[in-house]
Amino acid sequence: MTAIERLRNFCIIAHIDHGKSTLADRLLEVTETVEARRMTDQVLDSMDLERERGITIKMQAVRLHYRRPNGEEYVLNLIDTPGHVDFSYEVSRSLAACEGALLVIDASQGIEAQTLANLYLALEHDLEIIPVINKIDLPNADPDRVLRELEESVGLDASGALLVSAKTGQGVPEVLEAIVERIPPPQGNPDTPLRALVFDSHFDSYRGVVAYIRVKDGLLRRGDEILLMQSGKTFEVSELAVFRPNLVPVEELRAGEVGAVMASMKDVTDCRVGDTVTLAGRPAEEPLPGYEPAKPMVFCGLYPVDNDAFEDLRAALAKLQLNDAALLYEPETSAALGFGFRCGFLGLLHMEIIQERLEREFGLELVTTAPSVVYRVVDRQGQVHEVRNPEELPDPARIQEIQEPYVLATILTPEEYIGPVMELCQERRGEFVTMEYLGPERARLEYRLPLAEILMEFFDRLKSRTRGYASLDYRFDGYRPSNLVKLEILINGKPVDALSAIVHREKAYERGRQLTQKLKELIPRQLFEVPIQAAIGGRIIARETVKAIRKDVLAKCYGGDVTRKRKLLEKQKEGKRRMKQLGNVEVPQEAFMAVLRID
Amino acid sequence: MSRGLYVHIPFCIRKCYYCDFNSFRLRGPERDHFLDLLEQEADRWAARLEAAGGVPVLDTLYVGGGTPTTLEAGQLARLFGALRQRFPLAPQAEITVEANPGTLTLEKLAALREAGVNRLSLGAQVFDDGLLRRLGREHDAAAIETSVALAREAGIPSLNLDLIFALPGQDLRGWRATLQRALALEPDHLSCYSLIIEEGTPFYRWHQMGRLPRPDEEEELAMYQAAIEAAEGAGLAQYEISNFARPGHQSRHNLIYWRNQPYLGLGPGAHSWWEGVRRANLGPLPAYEAALQAGRLPLEREEPISRALEMDETMFLGLRLTREGVDRAAFRARFGTEPEAVYGLAIDRLVRLGLLEADAHRIRLTRQGVPVANQVFLAFLRTVPTAV
Numbered sequence: 001m002t003a004i005e006r007l008r009n010f011c012i013i014a015h016i017d018h019g020k021s022t023l024a025d026r027l028l029e030v031t032e033t034v035e036a037r038r039m040t041d042q043v044l045d046s047m048d049l050e051r052e053r054g055i056t057i058k059m060q061a062v063r064l065h066y067r068r069p070n071g072e073e074y075v076l077n078l079i080d081t082p083g084h085v086d087f088s089y090e091v092s093r094s095l096a097a098c099e100g101a102l103l104v105i106d107a108s109q110g111i112e113a114q115t116l117a118n119l120y121l122a123l124e125h126d127l128e129i130i131p132v133i134n135k136i137d138l139p140n141a142d143p144d145r146v147l148r149e150l151e152e153s154v155g156l157d158a159s160g161a162l163l164v165s166a167k168t169g170q171g172v173p174e175v176l177e178a179i180v181e182r183i184p185p186p187q188g189n190p191d192t193p194l195r196a197l198v199f200d201s202h203f204d205s206y207r208g209v210v211a212y213i214r215v216k217d218g219l220l221r222r223g224d225e226i227l228l229m230q231s232g233k234t235f236e237v238s239e240l241a242v243f244r245p246n247l248v249p250v251e252e253l254r255a256g257e258v259g260a261v262m263a264s265m266k267d268v269t270d271c272r273v274g275d276t277v278t279l280a281g282r283p284a285e286e287p288l289p290g291y292e293p294a295k296p297m298v299f300c301g302l303y304p305v306d307n308d309a310f311e312d313l314r315a316a317l318a319k320l321q322l323n324d325a326a327l328l329y330e331p332e333t334s335a336a337l338g339f340g341f342r343c344g345f346l347g348l349l350h351m352e353i354i355q356e357r358l359e360r361e362f363g364l365e366l367v368t369t370a371p372s373v374v375y376r377v378v379d380r381q382g383q384v385h386e387v388r389n390p391e392e393l394p395d396p397a398r399i400q401e402i403q404e405p406y407v408l409a410t411i412l413t414p415e416e417y418i419g420p421v422m423e424l425c426q427e428r429r430g431e432f433v434t435m436e437y438l439g440p441e442r443a444r445l446e447y448r449l450p451l452a453e454i455l456m457e458f459f460d461r462l463k464s465r466t467r468g469y470a471s472l473d474y475r476f477d478g479y480r481p482s483n484l485v486k487l488e489i490l491i492n493g494k495p496v497d498a499l500s501a502i503v504h505r506e507k508a509y510e511r512g513r514q515l516t517q518k519l520k521e522l523i524p525r526q527l528f529e530v531p532i533q534a535a536i537g538g539r540i541i542a543r544e545t546v547k548a549i550r551k552d553v554l555a556k557c558y559g560g561d562v563t564r565k566r567k568l569l570e571k572q573k574e575g576k577r578r579m580k581q582l583g584n585v586e587v588p589q590e591a592f593m594a595v596l597r598i599d
Numbered sequence: 600m601s602r603g604l605y606v607h608i609p610f611c612i613r614k615c616y617y618c619d620f621n622s623f624r625l626r627g628p629e630r631d632h633f634l635d636l637l638e639q640e641a642d643r644w645a646a647r648l649e650a651a652g653g654v655p656v657l658d659t660l661y662v663g664g665g666t667p668t669t670l671e672a673g674q675l676a677r678l679f680g681a682l683r684q685r686f687p688l689a690p691q692a693e694i695t696v697e698a699n700p701g702t703l704t705l706e707k708l709a710a711l712r713e714a715g716v717n718r719l720s721l722g723a724q725v726f727d728d729g730l731l732r733r734l735g736r737e738h739d740a741a742a743i744e745t746s747v748a749l750a751r752e753a754g755i756p757s758l759n760l761d762l763i764f765a766l767p768g769q770d771l772r773g774w775r776a777t778l779q780r781a782l783a784l785e786p787d788h789l790s791c792y793s794l795i796i797e798e799g800t801p802f803y804r805w806h807q808m809g810r811l812p813r814p815d816e817e818e819e820l821a822m823y824q825a826a827i828e829a830a831e832g833a834g835l836a837q838y839e840i841s842n843f844a845r846p847g848h849q850s851r852h853n854l855i856y857w858r859n860q861p862y863l864g865l866g867p868g869a870h871s872w873w874e875g876v877r878r879a880n881l882g883p884l885p886a887y888e889a890a891l892q893a894g895r896l897p898l899e900r901e902e903p904i905s906r907a908l909e910m911d912e913t914m915f916l917g918l919r920l921t922r923e924g925v926d927r928a929a930f931r932a933r934f935g936t937e938p939e940a941v942y943g944l945a946i947d948r949l950v951r952l953g954l955l956e957a958d959a960h961r962i963r964l965t966r967q968g969v970p971v972a973n974q975v976f977l978a979f980l981r982t983v984p985t986a987v
Contacts, residue, residue: 551816555841563877
């Protein structure tokens with residue numbers, strides 16, 4: 001058993017690609033938490049998707065046993081944090097379980113917008129920050145510049161920064177020493193009534209809910225009767241474990257420690273992230289401050305290509321939601337697409353990941369409609385309605401005002417791209433807030449932008465206009481009235497609900513024109529001519545035509561090789577099968593995302 | 600019900616740039632050896648049929664390639680002798696040989712007539728020396744005319760010309776000129792295929808490199824319609840998507856394919872459809888030879904065809920026959936049901952779109968349906984389910 005003074009709980013804050021996972025791997029290796037022969041690259045990113053995309057989606061935790069050069073033994077709990085803006089909610093959860101953070105910065109890239117955002121979050125939680133300048137082995141590493149940025153722009157004391165190469169292992173022992181020396185041990189009284197914060201959970205089909213907890217006060221033993229203070233439910237603890245990084249059983253968890261509790265909890269609602277665990281027999285008086293539940297910002301429709309797969313989709317979403325409380329879904333019906341679900345996500349990346357997991361892990365073929373933000377409609381009676389789907393927009397005559405969500409966006413960019421970045425923000429209805437220099441070469445810009453504009457491939461455009469150098473972070477900044485209209489798309493004369501969008505009036509004509517052009521490219525030719533029209537309030541504002549197929553016939557006889565002929569037809573038919581039938585018209589899946597793909 | 604026999608002679612003087620048929624450049628001494636192998640394969644099949652109750656009388660024999668007329672007169676005589684010895688042919692059997700202009704001599708033609716050949720199919724392709732060169736053909740336009748004259752002189756009673764259109768560098772005018780010259784030779788049958796660029800051919804490579812400018816879809820359609828117009832104007836009625844014939848000169852062998860009736864295929868890469876099984880022979884000569892030496896039929900694959908699939912195939916093959924279509928009586932006799940009982944929804948939709956017509960006797964493509972026939976056929980493939 002480890003005394004509380006020999007415990008350290010910390011996390012790593014870093015921008016994508018700055019080397020967080022490599023550093024974590026190195027820490028695991030040096031402390032012999034994972035045997036060298038079992039090391040796969042990036043042990044903590046356990047989902048295939050995470051490794052492929054080089055990002056962390058789901059938080060992980062791991063317990064390291066560290067023996068100092070002087071022989072003292074410490075237990076270090078590393079709680080991993082996701083690096084993407086969509087998941088800042090998860091970041092704040094992991095921060096609440098720590099006393100300190102390693103701030104990892106690439107020595108050649110410098111500080112990025114997300115690092116900054118997460119750093120501010122960490123400072124809000126009053127964490128001890130250890131700056132780690134990584135990748136100093138790279139030829140273009142410029143640690144001095146990064147240190148200057150740290151001091152001048154962030155106001156962080158850079159004198160204690162560590163110079164590290166996680167790749168070669170240089171400086172890694174110093175990181176472990178700094179964790180022990182500079183991060184304070186957890187506070188907390190092992191003798192007061194138990195209070196433990198649930199900071200994450202996952203669902204295991206054998207054990208039920210596995211709750212990740214940080215014990216703040218008191219002591220938890222196997223066999224204890226626990227009470228979840230928010231849900232009011234009680235359970236008997238069947239197993240306690242720590243993360244090494246697989247679950248290793250322990251008999252007890254005491255104040256300051258991080259671990260997992262299993263208690264035959266069958267339903268995720270029994271044990272929500274943010275709840276406080278206490279003892280049923282000796283409950284604490286006050287729960288710990290919880291979290292604000294993550295609020296989905298982006299909604300889209302998910303429909304099975306094959307209508308019969310509706311129930312499969314429902315089951316798959318339910319399964320994903322077990323481990324992802326931020327995912328929302330409710331059934332909806334589309335005249336065009338049949339039965340499906342309106343799903344809410346933290347952001348675009350979250351949406352893409354869920355979509356990809358549904359297709360990969362559950363083998364579903366999906367049609368996704370263009371993502372939409374949540375609009376607020378104030379009707380003539382002054383009532384406020386939330387609109388998550390353009391189809392829910394009431395008749396204009398009943399609308400007094402439409403409001404849309406805005407974000408405060410922070411963009412870090414090399415000085416020479418300030419012009420193009422500002423241009424992009426203006427085009428996207430942005431409102432300039434402020435700009436400051438981080439040293440002579442880099443600037444930080446703040447803009448207020450409609451969230452809907454961010455969804456329209458804003459990040460890709462930003463990257464391409466700055467040759468990949470700019471970084472972006474944003475947070476919700478409230479609702480504002482806006483001049484918005486519903487843009488309808490008609491295919492072969494019939495409105496297609498799944499293609500309609502809410503757009504700014506001044507941009508409606510252009511968008512209608514672009515959208516019909518894009519759809520013309522995406523919709524293959526049919527046996528008849530197909531008009532594609534855009535309309536506002538029943539008035540047609542743009543039209544394109546998909547010409548009819550004129551000739552499609554296999555001439556050759558292939559000397560009796562009927563199988564070959566059949567195979568060619570089958571291939572052609574397989575292509576059609578992936579399309580959605582709208583009336584007589586076959587529309588490919590991508591068409592429903594077309595609104596995102598226009599310039 | 601008719602039965603056919605197809606025999607594949609895989610030799611060519613050279614390989615055309617667009618060709619993906621199973622053919623090899625002729626070198627010389629291997630032709631007699633090849634005929635030995637063919638006889639072995641014929642023996643195996645004949646023994647197999649004998650054991651299953653007797654070799655049935657065949658209604659058509661089609662010798663294709665490659666270029667069968669790369670065989671010498673004596674070898675041709677040997678080939679037909681060997682086939683007739685093992686497979687009884689009906690007295691009125693249609694016996695076709697494919698030939699390329701430039702490979703025909705009066706001596707070979709006499710040998711063919713002697714062997715009972717009553718139909719010659721000549722690979723003319725196009726009457727334009729420049730285009731013939733770009734196709735990698737071995738002959739010029741004048742050689743086609745010479746070959747036709749020779750065939751007539753030898754008394755071949757039914758003559759087909761194969762033409763290809765939508766060639767790189769060909770326009771509608773050029774195609775009309777080819778049609779005119781072809782029809783001036785008064786063939787009994789005409790096949791017009793639009794060029795398909797197949798993987799693995801030089802054309803495919805050039806196409807990938809963007810070096811084959813092809814007519815666009817509109818022009819291709821116009822070319823196809825020009826072919827129909829010209830052929831029908833010359834008294835050759837269209838009876839299949841790519842085929843036209845004077846009365847009494849339809850290709851009975853190809854009708855067997857389209858009516859989904861049985862045929863055996865001999866020779867490397869040949870295909871058979873017999874007693875519910877589709878078979879493909881090994882294509883490369885060494886593999887073909889090795890299998891026979893080992894005492895086996897030289898098969899690359901065998902695919903048993905379910906009743907449902909046989910029905911699908913009967914539909915999409917039968918619909919290629921633009922006049923006859925799928926004959927209801929034949930379909931009923933074969934499957935014990937009406938096509939509508941199986942494909943009712945698809946037929947309804949296609950009739951409504953004006954692509955199919957269905958009456959008491961047959962279901963067939965309409966004039967509008969013919970150029971987009973693939974789109975119609977797709978509806979009859981039940982193996983790939985359609986999204987609704």
